Amino acid sequence: MKPSGNVKQETSKEFDFTARDFERVRALIYQKAGIALAESKQEMVYSRLARRLRATGISSFAAYLDGLEAGRDADEWEAFTNALTTNLTSFFREAHHFPILAEHLKSRTGQLDLWCSASSTGEEPYSMAMTACEVFNTLTPPVRIVATDIDTNVLNTAANGVYTADRLDKMSPERARRFFQRGKGEQEGMVRVRQELRQLVTFKKLNLLAADWALKGPFDAIFCRNVMIYFDKPTQGKILTRFAPLMKPDGLLFAGHSENFLYVSDAFRLRGKTVYELDTEPGEKGRSALRHA
């Protein structure tokens, strides 16, 4: 007989995880963070949330989800969200963006403000900061970076700026020396982002779905890379519409390699490979899209 409704045979699992449990998780994380989990993510959800069940001592998914919904423990919402985010990142990921950012910074004057809107463990905003230091040839460039994420665990790692040394494997030795300190003794095998670089970046929790972002702007550039892929098109459109008034008129918006913002919002037009600018002449939009297709 088939174990109806169960995602996997109960016998092989520590906790019973039914199709209904999975649907509840999907609905909750969508409401909370905008993350649209695909059907194929059942195993991932099981293993990540099973850790929360163990940590809280709750013996079933149904009871755990009942507790969340009843709001019995506000902190558990945070842990639930943290468990379900995917935080893959690296220094100078999608490297072609950084020379474009460098040229953009060079062309501007005065205090420059950048926003990294899904900063994960910090590699992306620190790469933006390194780029700014190289442009102005100083560890104290006239640049402020606000780096935000919904996940409080990754934000703590990011603010600390401590990584295993292998995270720098693909970085030039010159960059690694200039911007990182090597750990000694107990810290052997670890590196830390230099204090001057850390001071350029302010980390804070921000849910891109929240009604109030509590960010002033306007920004010279916004990085929004590899996070929209988790959202459905209406959510992407709403977020992009809210980016527009936060940008300086000639600011740039950087997207991830598999993200296309042209068909979800009228606010931006393509300026180069996955780099967007505000669309001041909506009639031009279609032509611009065709040129870059």
Ligand SMILES: C[S@@+](CC[C@H](N)C(=O)[O-])C[C@H]1O[C@@H](n2cnc3c(N)ncnc32)[C@H](O)[C@@H]1O
């Ligand atoms: C795959 S990482 C991308 C990190 C970095 N931007 C990059 O491209 O390397 C996606 C990040 O988006 C964050 N995220 C997911 N949903 C979010 C939301 N609703 N608001 C803010 N950040 C969110 C996750 O916590 C995660 O750190």
